[in-house]
Amino acid sequence: MTLNHVRRGKGSPLLLVHGLGAGWRSWEPILNDLAASREVIAVDLPGFGESPPLDGEVSIATLADAVAGFIKELGLDGIATAGQSMGGRIVLELARRGVGGDTVALDPGGFWSDRELAIFSATLRPSIALVSAVRGALPALLSNPVSRTALLAQLSARPWALSAQTVLPDVTGLADAPATGAAMDALTKGPKQQGAPAGTVPGLVTIGWGRRDLVTVPRQARRACTAFPDAELYWFDRCGHFPQWDAPQEAIRLILDRTT
Structure with missing residues (x-):
């Protein structure tokens, strides 16, 4: 299927894959800086942003199928990929399949214990329900440091320091995207x-993790590296689940340094 996407910049191509939330707009805090050095292609996954939902089952496998098909459709074989959260898991799945080139996965899902998965589901589902319930008030709530901190404490290490412009697309995307519920089911x-x-993935694989991530907690990073023994682990200090929020310049450097 054709996925909605934006293309910016010139140079070696780089594909960005978002997690739950805003679609390609999740990358806006760092998109233009990446595009200063590379041709950046940021997609909306099926059922997010302006891409239509999948006709059948929504799973990590079928979402990865859609991205793999997009890569083939645009003739981007061997393209470097970067993903965050669910998108980080998708780019690792593509690397596992031998699709793409260098890979950067930021705080990917899928490496939790059963207990961690239960906590993830029990805490994130009510948060999604809450932002859906207060959807109309989100611009005002996210403009206030106190209410922004209350809403985003699970997602950011320093929510009070973020701008409403930075976080609003992802938070409203959780409420608006038709695939949010199905994607949560796929994850949980x-x-x-x-x-x-070892030796079966194309290119370099880098797994980046926020030391203060309360969604995919830091101890999961070691499991991810055990599953992908060729990967190099990078720690973001003072960073939660969204490096593009909490450590944008560091995330830019990591993505550019670890992909060609």
Whole structure:
């Protein structure tokens, strides 16, 4: 299927894959800076942003199928990829399949224990329900540092320091995207992420993790690196689940340094 996307910049192509939320706009805090050095292609996954939902089952496998099909459709074989959260898991799944080139996965899902997965589901689902219930008031709530901190404490290490412009697309996307519920089911009820034996992934694989991530907690990083033994682990200090929010310049440097 054709996925809605934006293309900016010139140079070696780089594909950005978002997590739950705003679609390609999740990358806006760092998109233009990346595009100063590369041709950046940022997609809306099916059912997010302006891409239509999948006709059938929504799973990590079918979402990865859609991205793989997009890569083939645009003739982007070997393209470097970067993803965050669910998007980080999708780019690792593509690397596991041998699709794409260098890979940067930021705080990917799929490496939780059963207990961690239960906590993830029990805490994030009510948060999504809450932002849906107060959808009309979100611009005002996110403009206030106190209410912004209350709403985003699970997602950011320093929500009071963020701008409403930075976070509003992702938060409203959680409420608006037709695929949010199905994607949450895929994450919480589907299989955990499979790994790739050493020497089987294309290009370099880098896994970045926020030391203060309360969604995919930091101890999951070691499991991710065990599953992908060729990967290099990078820690973002003082960073929560969204490096593009909490550490944008550091995220830009990591993505540019670790992909060609």
